[in-house]
Amino acid sequence: MPGSIGTPRDLTRRCLPALTVAALSLLAGRSFGFVYITSEHARWPGPAIPVVVQLGNSSRVLQDGSLSFNQSIENAMALWNQQIANAQFTWREEPRTRAASPNGTTTISFEANVYGDAFGRDTLAVTIVTNSGTRLIETDVMFNVKRWVFDSYFGPLESQSAEDLHRIGLHELGHSLGLDHPNEKNQAVLAIMNANVSNLDHLQADDVAGAQSLYGARADAPPVTKRGRLANISTRVRVGAGDDVLIGGFITRDGTKQVLIRALGPSLPLAGRLADPTLELHDANGAVIAANDNWKETQRQAIEATTIPPSSDFEAAILATLPPGTFTAVVSGKGGMSGTALVEVYDLSPGTGRIANISTRGRVSTGNDVMIGGFIVAGPESQRCIIRGMGPSLRPAVPTALFDTSLELRNGNGVLMASNTGWRNAPNLNLGAYGLSAMTDAESAIGCRVVPGNYTVILKSPTNGSGIGLVEVYDVNP
Numbered sequence: 001m002p003g004s005i006g007t008p009r010d011l012t013r014r015c016l017p018a019l020t021v022a023a024l025s026l027l028a029g030r031s032f033g034f035v036y037i038t039s040e041h042a043r044w045p046g047p048a049i050p051v052v053v054q055l056g057n058s059s060r061v062l063q064d065g066s067l068s069f070n071q072s073i074e075n076a077m078a079l080w081n082q083q084i085a086n087a088q089f090t091w092r093e094e095p096r097t098r099a100a101s102p103n104g105t106t107t108i109s110f111e112a113n114v115y116g117d118a119f120g121r122d123t124l125a126v127t128i129v130t131n132s133g134t135r136l137i138e139t140d141v142m143f144n145v146k147r148w149v150f151d152s153y154f155g156p157l158e159s160q161s162a163e164d165l166h167r168i169g170l171h172e173l174g175h176s177l178g179l180d181h182p183n184e185k186n187q188a189v190l191a192i193m194n195a196n197v198s199n200l201d202h203l204q205a206d207d208v209a210g211a212q213s214l215y216g217a218r219a220d221a222p223p224v225t226k227r228g229r230l231a232n233i234s235t236r237v238r239v240g241a242g243d244d245v246l247i248g249g250f251i252t253r254d255g256t257k258q259v260l261i262r263a264l265g266p267s268l269p270l271a272g273r274l275a276d277p278t279l280e281l282h283d284a285n286g287a288v289i290a291a292n293d294n295w296k297e298t299q300r301q302a303i304e305a306t307t308i309p310p311s312s313d314f315e316a317a318i319l320a321t322l323p324p325g326t327f328t329a330v331v332s333g334k335g336g337m338s339g340t341a342l343v344e345v346y347d348l349s350p351g352t353g354r355i356a357n358i359s360t361r362g363r364v365s366t367g368n369d370v371m372i373g374g375f376i377v378a379g380p381e382s383q384r385c386i387i388r389g390m391g392p393s394l395r396p397a398v399p400t401a402l403f404d405t406s407l408e409l410r411n412g413n414g415v416l417m418a419s420n421t422g423w424r425n426a427p428n429l430n431l432g433a434y435g436l437s438a439m440t441d442a443e444s445a446i447g448c449r450v451v452p453g454n455y456t457v458i459l460k461s462p463t464n465g466s467g468i469g470l471v472e473v474y475d476v477n478p
């Protein structure tokens with residue numbers, strides 16, 4: 001009934017005592033365990049599920065790189081959206097000006113109570129589901145800010161000082177779609193929709209099957225094991241002659257990939273920029289497969305068609321369609337000139353293949369001349385990565401290599417997410433599992449799992465040395 005208070009569904013931190021389930025589940029005998037929240041199997045009529053997001057910013061850096069709590073829950077909505085066909089969460093952000101109420105508008109907010117009633121003692125969040133027959137009409141999601149402190153992260157549950165809003169959000173949004181707790185209906189399945197928060201941090205097959213039974217499956221719905229991918233990369237460094245050229249490397253896998261590589265200098269808003277960069281693309285054997293000095297001279301029309309041509313005529317660009325393999329882009333100054341340059345690789349074919357590794361080698365110094373690398377994680381899934389900062393290992397092939405390295409990982413707002421000096425000090429880093437442990441103790445590494453967005457890696461010497469350094473970002477998604 002419109003306007004009535006709906007069915008509350010909550011999620012608790014601690015395991016409940018074993019439930020005695022008297023009635024046999026209606027779904028007994030099925031291979032899936034999902035259950036519906038209303039006896040009418042109510043669902044949103046679609047195509048939009050309008051939601052007002054009122055979680056706002058966080059006063060701290062969220063562990064997964066989310067810039068705000070809003071971003072964390074919006075990512076959770078995107079993860080559900082990519083699985084279902086006939087309805088999609090459609091949200092707008094607003095500041096929270098009053099408590100959530102049964103007013104016909106679905107909000108997601110931090111609350112100290114549930115429509116004026118106290119939260120249960122161990123309750124992390126509640127969704128009040130209101131339906132009118134077979135139609136869902138309002139599903140307010142309320143996170144219990146009276147008892148808990150929230151963060152956003154992946155992996156095993158942390159201490160009670162950091163509740164993961166992202167996985168709790170996935171669960172509550174499942175209620176919003178019309179799903180209930182399988183484990184409370186005599187179903188034993190792995191599911192985000194079970195009534196207790198757990199080490200599960202992403203949607204499980206049963207969760208997705210439940211939502212798709214209500215809304216149909218999207219034709220391009222990815223497998224639940226899919227993760228994010230590395231998309232665009234960029235690195236800014238001072239370019240000189242000989243070993244001081246800028247070398248951007250990348251490995252493509254699992255299919256043909258179209259990339260646009262740009263070498264920028266004149267358009268950078270910096271003093272000391274490289275006035276006239278040139279660019280070469282090499283294959284794994286070092287053979288030059290494409291070269292460019294000034295982008296308008298060779299592939300002008302095709303590069304303009306990408307909508308991201310360089311802005312200076314003296315900058316270089318190569319548009320290439322590449323088979324799986326290892327490639328390097330070499331940026332140097334025309335006629336041996338030096339200055340600060342930026343190399344970028346854009347992934348223009350997100351549907352095929354993936355970029356499994358990106359790296360940049362160049363001269364690292366101090367101040368403005370540290371190496372600044374950027375990468376973009378395309379979503380909506382999260383990305384696991386390992387970042388390495390190499391120096392001494394480059395010797396003796398590169399005699400002017402750095403003697404030591406340190407790394408910083410910053411999110412899209414420039415806020416420090418992780419740093420390392422000496423990889424043996426890095427937490428949760430299993431380099432050996434990925435064949436990446438051939439490093440000296442003076443080199444650095446960071447393990448990360450991050451939400452979609454822009455990230456920056458800064459490589460420098462912790463002892464203010466200068467020399468050639470190499471920063472690498474590995475996609476270590478399953």
Ligand SMILES: [Ca+2]
Nearest residue numbers: 101103105140
């Ligand atoms: Ca409401």
Ligand SMILES: [Ca+2]
Nearest residue numbers: 276277293314
């Ligand atoms: Ca040029």
Ligand SMILES: [Zn+2]
Nearest residue numbers: 009010011195
């Ligand atoms: Zn629940």
